[in-house]
Amino acid sequence: MIKKNKNLILTAGPSITNLEKKYVNDAVSNGWNNNWNKYLLKLENSFKKFFKVKYAIPTSSCTGGMHLILSALGIKKGDEVIVPDITWVATASVVKYVGAKPIFADVDKKTWTMCPKSLEKKITKRTKVIIPVHLYGHPCDMDEIMRIANKYKIHVVEDAAPAIGAKFKNKLVGTFGIASAFSFQGAKLIVAGEGGIVLTSNKTLSKKIKQLAAHGRTLKKNKNTFWIEKVGFKYAMSNIQAALCLAQFKRIKELIRKKREIFGWYNNYLKNSKSIVLNEEFYPAKSVYWMTTLFIKKSNKRILASALAKKLKKMSIDTRPVFPSISTYPMWKSKNIYFSKELSKYAINLPSGHNLNKKTVKYISDCIMNIIKSN
Ligand SMILES: Cc1ncc(COP(=O)(O)O)c(C=O)c1O
Known part of the structure; x- marks a missing residue:
């Protein structure tokens, strides 16, 4: 007979040290007015350096980040986007947000991530994007997925929600497709309470994403700061969340x-x-x-x-x-x-x-x- 544990052992739980407390304290005390984006900029730069990508855009969630990517890619009604059949619903919901149709591929028996054979069978003339998910931190078979995507000229957007630092053939996941998104929700590998980040090295796409994340506000320096050029969303991360996230990312x-x-x-x-x-x-x-x-x-x-x-x-x-x-x-x-x-x-x-x-x-x-x- 095994003696029952006194307290409930939980599935998740972050590791918070003095570093996280120091950064958050600083952001709460001083991160306003001219300092409103100090930690956001530091977070962006840390991610760009770690992943060797040109652009990193902090967002309010990974879901929001993926919605922004699909919107910026111009995915719309009549298009199809292939997602794995085992994932958090967010991967498929964002496809619906832009009016397109999610198509479900089976998962591989060994890795439980998107099965390349099933994926290829699902491709039609309407397929515009493939969203592989690095499930529970295990990378997908990115060799095969990229081969198929290149063969049919389809974009790959990686849902790398919990997979910061995971690698396929020594290359970090989140750097294979045209863009990727990560999550900092409270149970993830690193936490910010809620939050996410989008990575891309595509300049045009990054500009569109930045603008869409800020209600379509102009990015032009000579325009009225409240000038809106298109309908966008409110998907920003706060400086306080960025402070917590940065401390976690340093570790x-x-x-x-x-x-x-x-x-x-x-x-x-x-x-x-x-x-x-x-x-x-x-x-x-x-x-x-x-x-x-x-x-x-x-x-x-x-x-x-x-x-x-x-x-x-x-x-x-x-x-x-x-x-x-x-x-x-x-x-x-x-x-x-x-x-x-x-x-x-x-x-x-x-x-x-x-x-x-x-x-x-x-x-x-x-x-x-x-x-x-x-x-
Ligand atoms: C695979 C996957 N994709 C997307 C998300 C959504 O992340 P967020 O809660 O930051 O929107 C999650 C969160 O659990 C996830 O596990």
Whole structure:
């Protein structure tokens, strides 16, 4: 019998140090008037340097960032955009925001990210954009996705929400397509409460995105600052959020190291189980392991992820379901026979917050092994 943990072990949780407090304090105290964008500019520059891209545009969220990219690319009614069937709904919602149609590709059985074969089958004359998602911090097969995109001359926009620092063949994700977006929502790899950033090296696109993010306000220096040239959106990040985000980003290597360490602990304790697999990185991908995720393999004792989650909750362990197959949501009502359906039924995100220690991961792993054995 394993002794139940006293407190609920949560799935996420940031790492906040004195650096974050110092920057936020400074932004709250001094980040107004002439200093209104001090941290925003620093954040932009840090991202440009790290990713070696020409433009970085902080936004109020990753969703807003992706909406801006599609709008700036001129995606509209009658166009199709291919997204993976397992992702947060934001990836598909932004396609609807611009009036286009989301088309769902299956996910790969090994990496659980967009399956290139399924993607190629979905391409039509109307396909304008492909949005690969680096799910839970694992890079997609960017060789194949870029090959297909180039073959059919379609833009790639990367949804890299939680995947800052993940690499494919030693190249950072978020630098493959024409543009990419990341998220700093409170459960992500680095947090700003809410927030996102768009990266691109395309000058024309960056100008359009900057203008659309600020209500279509003119970018011309000689014009009235309140002159509006087109209808835009309000998708700005605040200086205070940027201060928190910058402090987190300065610690990116440490934060990734900890996520990889957490995955390593789970892998060590669970690798001998024949009934489960974890979302281990597949060469040449280097994952940041934002969320360690477990898949229950086919066997006559197979247990549903939802049943496993219930039993873990009784042991004070919180988990998150893997996203449902998003094409089956009532808005799209698509009927598919994808692997994504099996994944969403038999996979869960395990606690992966930065505050976890090895002893807690051992406890969680022991509980998982116990439940699977006794099922
Ligand atoms: C894959 C993916 N895309 C997009 C988003 C949206 O990010 P945000 O909440 O910053 O809009 C998320 C957030 O969970 C996500 O996981």
